[in-house]
Amino acid sequence: MPGDSNSLINRLGVRDYILVIAEKPRAAQKIAEALYPYKRFRINGVPIYVARWGGSVYVIAPAAGHLFTLDTEDEGYPTFNFKWVPRYIVDRDARFTKKFLDALKLLAKHAQGFVNACDYDIEGSLIGFMIIKYFGDIRKAKRAKFSSLTPQEVRKAFSNLNELDLNMVEAGYCRHILDWLWGINISRMLMDFYERVFMKRIVLSAGRVQSPTLAHAVDIILSRRWHVPVPYATIDIFIDLDGNLVKLDYVGEPLTSLSDVKNYIEKIKRAPYAVVESIKKEYKIVESPHPFNLPDLQSEAYRIYKISPYTTQHIAEDLYLEALISYPRTNSQKLPSTLNNQEVLEALAKNPKYSELVKKLFTETKGFFKPNNGPADDPAHPAIYPTGEAPRTRLKPLHEKIYDLIVRRYLATFAKPLRLLELKVTLNVHGLQYSLSGVKILDPGWLKYYPFYSVSENTNLVDYDIREGMKLQIKNYKVRTKYTKPEPPPSRISLLKWMESVNIGTEATRAEIIEVLFRRGYLKSRSRSVDVTDLGLLIVFLLKKFAEDLLSVELTRRFEEKLKLIIYGKARCNDIIEEAKKVLVIYINNALRESHRLSEEVFKVIQPQNQDIGVSHKKCKVCGRVTESGDLCIFHKVAYENIVKSYERWKAFGYSWSTYLQKLVKLRSTGQYVREVAEMLLKEKV
Template sequence: MELIICEKPKAALQIALALSDGKTTKRNYKGIPFYEIKHKGDSITVGAAAGHLFTLAEKEKNKWTYPIFDIEWKPIPEVNKKAKYAKNFIDALSFLAKKATSFTIACDYDIEGEVIGWNILRFICKTEKASRMKFSTLTKPDLLKAYENKLPTIDWGQAHAGEARHYLDYYYGINLSRALTNAIKSAGSFKIMSTGRVQGPALKLIVDREKLIKAFVPQPFWQIQLTATEQNKKIIALHEKGSIFDQNEAKRLFEKVKDAKEATISDIKKKTSKQLPPTPFDLTTLQTEAYRCFGISPTQTLSIAQQLYLAGLISYPRTSSQQLPAKIGFKRLLNALAKNPNYTNLANQLLSKKTLSPRNGKKKDPAHPAIYPTGIQPKSLAKNQQRIYDLIVKRTLATFSESAERQTITIKISCKGENFIAKGTRTTKPGWHLFYKPYVDLKEEELPELIEKQIISVKKIELLKKTTLPPKRYTQASIIKELESRNLGTKATRAQIIQTLYERGYIQGKSIKATELGIALIETLGKYCPSVLDEKLTRRFEQEMEEIRENKKTTEQVISEAKKILTKILNEFKKKEEAIGKSLLAAKMEQQREEETIGVCPICKEGVLRIKKGKYGKFIACDNYPNCKTIFNIPKGAKVSPTSEQCPKCGFPIVIIKQNK
């Protein structure tokens, strides 16, 4: 009997249905489903994991000592008591492996999927011999093709690179986190602190931006704005000098023109530019677009895309590719999408073209194409699933469309010897915009039809005072884009790294702000262990793992180098542990004070409302007790977040209360 090993139960079902000659028999072992089928007369069992079933851990527990390098793969339930579910998956695969005479790995074809499959082979099946299915969609044609063209072995380059990544991440994560936690313990407190190989440089980017914002000094400037109307359309023009930082100069120019009642069109320039269709989605561009269009976080987007993939609706989402190869069958895909009433008209428009060719991007992925819909009709999708699916379909359709054209009109207006500039932009040929509605983010700013030397009526001229703005804070979308541009982390891990920074209390808010603790961590590491934050070192390891994948380097070479670097870092850290701890503790206490402060008490107007802990849980009370006895209960298990806003009716600070599920 051949045992096909899949990464998830839903994938196992799809593969069983695709390969079966007819009947698919569902059975289970300890509640874990597996499928028995016949394929061309041969008996096949399709079983599943639940993602990673093994994790790295210390061979012997050493509590909070460091450095730790003596580690090994262990079943997840032995390491994480909350992962008891994994034991039944391990037992089920062990039960099936004993009956198998051959094995095929059908986990996701990427580094993580290879590690999952390899670990199951060596630790459960007690072999490393297996065939490998390679596919990018869970559709019947792709799965049949992948099975008939199985690779003779697993992808050893991916497997070794993946294992090296796990070792590096564990070494950095466990050792640096223990060092930080020990440091804060040495200062007389306790808090789980963490950083990592990519987490540190990622947080540094956010902290550096925060420092720029805090150091920013707004500069006043002035603009002179002319407002006119023609053909019932408003014309807004700015003085040709734009932003004027000399107040006296701005006032002089304003005094010269402020009483003008008319102006003359002195020049009109029209420029038409082409807008090429968008490229297909890779994971990062899908995440950034989903955040822009719907406010869905990158972590959520990946989760939803994975659900759509397992349902057979889209191709594999963890891809770096922005290219759609011809082998996916463009005409077949569009014909399938045309059967969906939501896309019938758009797909048919593209099918009427003589040739079908997507506008592919530059980015490639050796394992998978860009993200695209398979053409299978969705049956019932949740709101956000439907949103992400529609975004992927519209994006794919738009890549096959024509360029759009936009016309920019620049008008020079003469008024009392001074020139003002008005600009308008409009779409003259929608092209791909029609296919990407409503996700096209372009403003139409039309100006009235004007001719040179035409006199227009001036409604008002204003002297506007403005100030320069600080740099923008990162959003979850823009920070993962920044990490990608710097080659920090992987397409599949960047969103989770940012999520970890939130969970550790290092950052907060949709517009990401570094907390006092996050700033202190980066400043402390920068002072005592700067190499932990070194982007170049992180990028070097990323490059070396790619060289492992390409069989140019061995895992042992990279791991040995990492141990030497990390040992040096940790030895330096130990020498300065107390100073590091004091610095972090001060920041922790300050952040805790901020998080507990609700606002000024509107009753006594002297005390401050703070979150306090009592015998029966948390509550909010005025710190001017016993002079002021203002007090509020907090629901058990709820999280309270101050808003710095006040109720207009009673004057009490407004808080957000989130009840833990």
């Protein structure tokens, strides 16, 4: 029996040992290797190492992230009744954590002391602490402190073990509880509201990370639905260069009225010349790309193949489990200095797909492999790199694509820079600026290995003899009327980048949290971009009314401040939790007090189907939603105001009010609510 105490002592070969808890198997292995393990075995598949260091025997065993989680038996809300339970009991997807928990429990029973050697952050401090608290003795526990898992750092940490970092533990503990209290209670409130109005129970959710992300998507999508396109004109100009008709790029301010266009054309007709104002010849050096971290990999997989960040992450994890690449949940853009790149490259060369490229790289670098490491760092893991291991079976098409990206990025980071010759000519045509640019690749450098950028070469211009002050004859011109476009719609990747930029969520959770918004039915896919559903709009509207804190990234900032105070010993978790409870009680009571007019509020956002919303409410004449005032709902009211505001600009292009409205109905860039209002206004006239 592998789990039996007697057989355990036999296998360990010692009675006096200190249990070292690592955050995950790979970390346990690294820690063990640094301490020269003399024995290794498995308990139910969980790898265990035994090492002697500084006169002590250490038994090193891994957790698998958090083995405990918060849970409650209460069904209503508000609930402040939580307890810590082993994850595998409450989460079907966490059943794999049981064997880790069992192994640690068994080892803890006989241990003389404990070392928490999880990642040095609040989560790692909590992961190790919970195991020692439940199965061991925190009075006999120490903390190993290292910022990377290099042998030197690990040895230093073990020669100099710290006291248990109880403040860090308390901060981690507090983070869990705050997220839980806010998330569970406000989610339940939303579900309750929904059920009261629609007589149907569905799963709804809100949280510190998901809700601001939803609100951000809604902001963009509403601004698109409220977009009124406005006309402007540019003039295409064609000149003759050595018998080739060349179009100049318009770089000046656009023309905003019909009379400006007419005057300008007159000038061109009178004197059809473009004057060369300046010529800038530039040698440009583009350094090789940085090694991949997870956000960069997700971003490139989306840019090149339109693979979603969530899918990319899962594929990268598969590749990691197949030992084809290093640990992918990393923010680092630096390859480990200890990595033997020559060995990896030689192994990669065995794959016929890369043998030629690797050979080229060896020649170019003369066997000296220096990566172009980037600025981003990660205390726990280096950048993503291929291990050189050959795939055991043929990779699935998407896996192949991600693997190929990682291999090529790895090759490219050692390669020479891309060298370009850029020529930029600025021309003046009657006071307006135009430009002409030419590009010539002098040396493709890393682009040979990572060919996912297109440099459109335009060598004609580079070779053409062009001088300042030259007058070039205009052969042709063309007026182009354009219309302003709304900002681009959000995509999974743009949401992910936004979360990164405002620093909410983590490498490991962001893509997943975006998927939650889809699973709840708040967001939906529309070709390659993201659209919001009426339900998504409703959630944002309700949160804004009843729990506004949850819509802003400020809540995360506030949490961070408070956790920092705990770490410095200047605040206590309990006080912070009590404070959070008070806010939640106020929010929930306030919401319950107003709940009798809930359906009225809900139908300001959602179009009523057959529901009874009472006779006293005024309905939007475009869509039937309940209005706040006047005869338009909150959505169509803004659209109407925007239409009125933009009319001046259209008048300058000779449009009457009704031709303006007709054009708005026709144009593709017109926002949805704007089009609906324009249609209504046209109908009213008839």
